[in-house]
Amino acid sequence: MDSASRPQLAPHRYFTREEWASLRADTPLTLDESDLARLRSLNDPISIDEVVSIYLPLSRLLNLYVAATQRLYKATRTFLGTTDGKTPFIIGIGGSVAVGKSTTARVLRALLQRWPDTPKVELVTTDGFLYPNAVLQREGLMERKGFPDSYDLPALLAFLSDIKAGSPRVSAPLYSHLVYDIVPSERVTIDAPDILIVEGLNVLQTPRLPRDGKAVPFVSDFFDFSIYIDADEIDIHRWYVARFERLRATAFQDPSSYFHRYALIPEEEALAIAERLWSRINLVNLRENILPTRPRADLILSKGANHLIEQVALRRL
Ligand SMILES: Nc1ncnc2c1ncn2[C@@H]1O[C@H](COP(=O)(O)OP(=O)(O)O)[C@@H](O)[C@H]1O
Ligand SMILES: CC(C)(COP(=O)(O)O)[C@@H](O)C(=O)NCCC(=O)O
Secondary structure, three states: OOHHHOOOOOOEEEEEHHHHHHHHOOOOOOOOHHHHHHHOOOOOOOOHHHHHHHHHHHHHHHHHHHHHHHHHHHHHHHHHOOOOOOOOEEEEEEEOOOOOHHHHHHHHHHHHOOOOOOOOEEEEEHHHHEOOHHHHHHOOOHHHOOOHHHEOHHHHHHHHHHHHOOOOOEEEEEEEOOOOEEEEEEEEEEOOOOEEEEEOOOOOOOOOOOOOOOOOOOHHHHOOEEEEEEOOHHHHHHHHHHHHHHHHHOHHHOOOOOOHHHHHOOHHHHHHHHHHHHHHHHHHHHHHHHHHHHHHOOEEEEEOOOOOEEEEEEEOO
16 A cells, blocks of 8 residues: 555554564564465465564564563553453454465464463454355355354454353364365364454454444453554455465366366356356445455455555554
């Protein structure tokens, strides 16, 4: 984003890649190439240089925020005269389909869990809170997967509320990209982490305010810090289609994949389907529901056409 397109009233401070990289201070590099190979999502070209320039300063910042927030929670416990438990620090990561949220979430998790004061860092994706396909089909929402109305928002809020309360063994439903549906027999369990990273398209969404007095919290009310991953729509479109092509040669080859039929048809036809999925579902969702949440994030990571983060915006406190 150049200075001309920066929102005039944005409460953020902007950094070039070089300026941000200089804020690493003496944070040690605790990941190597083999860790990155494990953490990188399909078609994500993240490099060690990206970790050093962007993620080490971010890891340092978050470590400072976690320590300060833990002091604040302790102050509240002192005020209330309670001594019970710890309050997990929750980080939300939002942004479009195919922008690279999963890689960011996994790299941050790996870096944050190497700080001595936050050894237990867990990660959940909001796709587990999508309604099962049977419900989406019944409600005519199959072409709206990822839109706010395709999620069981009360279940997501109840999950976050339990986590924030420090409850042990809180569970969430599990989504499978392979079968393109919720896995009915499995759940993921999160057991009182120091930090929880919540990653998903709509984590910064603000539901319409109720007029009947029955207010519900926003998902982001449970966040101590939020990150939006940003890129030009044209670039994300290209990444989505390129990933679809890669998936055709990999995951879609599996006969149990929901998209297996797309591995069997000619490339041109498959690409037309990827284009349709992008333009009818993911692009509409990006424009209507995801991009409008960008200014609400504490940190905005803006990627250039080559997937590298070119600019960082940090909310002024
Ligand atoms: N149809 C699919 N089959 C298998 N894996 C998929 C499919 N679509 C997306 N994924 C994987 O799911 C993860 C999340 O993808 P997505 O929701 O687009 O978010 P992002 O690209 O921002 O991480 C990525 O690791 C991606 O590679
Ligand atoms: C599962 C998703 C909605 C992402 O969910 P999230 O974890 O971000 O809540 C998305 O990857 C998706 O499948 N969108 C539907 C259109 C498509 O197949 O690309």
